[in-house]
Amino acid sequence: MADYRPYDVVIVGAGPAGLALGSLLRPEYRVLVLERRALPIRSSPIGESLPGAAAVLLQRLNLMAAFRDAGHRERGAAVSVWDNDKPFWRDAIQDPAGPGWYLDRREFEQMLRRRAQDAGVTLGEGCKQVDIRHRQGQWLLDTTLGSFRAPVLVDATGRSGHLGRRLGLRRYADDPLLCLYSFLDQVAESQDATMRIQADARGWWYTVPLPHGQRVLAYHMDIDDPLSRQLLRRPDALLARAREHALLAEVLEGLAPARVRGRPAGTSLLEVDQLPKVGSGFLAIGDALLAFDPLASQGLFHSLASAASAAKAIESGLHQSLGAYQQEMQAVSQRYLWHLKASYQGPRRFSQEAFWQRRQ
Numbered sequence: 001m002a003d004y005r006p007y008d009v010v011i012v013g014a015g016p017a018g019l020a021l022g023s024l025l026r027p028e029y030r031v032l033v034l035e036r037r038a039l040p041i042r043s044s045p046i047g048e049s050l051p052g053a054a055a056v057l058l059q060r061l062n063l064m065a066a067f068r069d070a071g072h073r074e075r076g077a078a079v080s081v082w083d084n085d086k087p088f089w090r091d092a093i094q095d096p097a098g099p100g101w102y103l104d105r106r107e108f109e110q111m112l113r114r115r116a117q118d119a120g121v122t123l124g125e126g127c128k129q130v131d132i133r134h135r136q137g138q139w140l141l142d143t144t145l146g147s148f149r150a151p152v153l154v155d156a157t158g159r160s161g162h163l164g165r166r167l168g169l170r171r172y173a174d175d176p177l178l179c180l181y182s183f184l185d186q187v188a189e190s191q192d193a194t195m196r197i198q199a200d201a202r203g204w205w206y207t208v209p210l211p212h213g214q215r216v217l218a219y220h221m222d223i224d225d226p227l228s229r230q231l232l233r234r235p236d237a238l239l240a241r242a243r244e245h246a247l248l249a250e251v252l253e254g255l256a257p258a259r260v261r262g263r264p265a266g267t268s269l270l271e272v273d274q275l276p277k278v279g280s281g282f283l284a285i286g287d288a289l290l291a292f293d294p295l296a297s298q299g300l301f302h303s304l305a306s307a308a309s310a311a312k313a314i315e316s317g318l319h320q321s322l323g324a325y326q327q328e329m330q331a332v333s334q335r336y337l338w339h340l341k342a343s344y345q346g347p348r349r350f351s352q353e354a355f356w357q358r359r360q
């Protein structure tokens, strides 16, 4: 073990969850965050809507002032054509936690990274390979950046749940949902601040205006739908298809097609009750624990909230508090799965279509 540099906590994955956890742990903890990519990230990830309830978590991270100065956009009303063909408006003002924001996601992650560094977290970036073993109460990590050990190891690798999978933990992930998305340049900064959600026979769309003159357009469909491969290659066809819906056409007028990217987006859930089976001191947070369907718009909130709960559990001693952490996360998962099922049952007019049948 002498060859392994000692830490109190090693977190693998420097996304919002991993960086938030590193920042929240007490300063006397020696914390290492290992990240596969070189940071700061260059292209913006998808996932930009942050609910107003996240303000409490940003305050806990001591980030509210920096967050307010970062140029994120306040969210407007959500307008959906979902249960039937009539647009349904839900005004942001009705949310007691406040309207929330459309994020400049790259800036958001840079802010979290600066916060973690200010908190004394060691960041190991460009870490391509991590091998893990558990010996005598310590997690031993052999990586491309060196060898490290710690009594607590946290999986914050996102939807892949890389560490959990390596340790043989099962994931429930049987929704073959694919998100196709484009970042479109707006000719002029749009005054429209609505989030627009539209169901159709093959899936569902959303579009929101982003800060700095961009708009995201996303289409969620089955990964094995042959149309997805066509749309991935044909930005013009994606935009044309979106414009068939009046709700989307209104805000896509005059915008030019842009590269289409694809991301798996279905629910992916670690079976939380297995956590103690891999050895003491192992936790998963953020998407590595529960990756939400984008319909929920809850992924970032959950990343920050699960990081806060994990920090509390680690500081109170995991042997005592792991059970409470598991219970909390199980309750979150159950509530989420219940709401998700109810949401996908909404568009009854498509109930004969393969996409909707799979999810009802």
Ligand SMILES: Cc1cc2nc3c(=O)[nH]c(=O)nc-3n(C[C@H](O)[C@H](O)[C@H](O)COP(=O)(O)OP(=O)(O)OC[C@H]3O[C@@H](n4cnc5c(N)ncnc54)[C@H](O)[C@@H]3O)c2cc1C
Binding pocket: 012, 013, 014, 015, 016, 017, 018, 034, 035, 036, 037, 046, 047, 048, 049, 050, 127, 128, 130, 156, 157, 158, 159, 160, 162, 179, 218, 263, 264, 265, 285, 286, 287, 288, 291, 292, 294, 297, 298, 299, 300, 301, 303
């Ligand atoms: C299409 C789509 C739309 C979404 N829209 C929204 C939205 O509107 N609102 C919202 O709140 N959320 C949204 N989300 C979800 C949100 O983006 C995620 O919940 C959030 O990014 C999760 O943060 P995380 O830190 O857990 O994981 P990630 O952001 O995925 O970060 C994981 C990090 O771990 C690193 N990593 C992975 N494997 C390894 C490894 N082996 N070694 C080292 N590092 C590794 C990755 O490089 C990455 O930096 C959306 C997601 C999708 C797919």
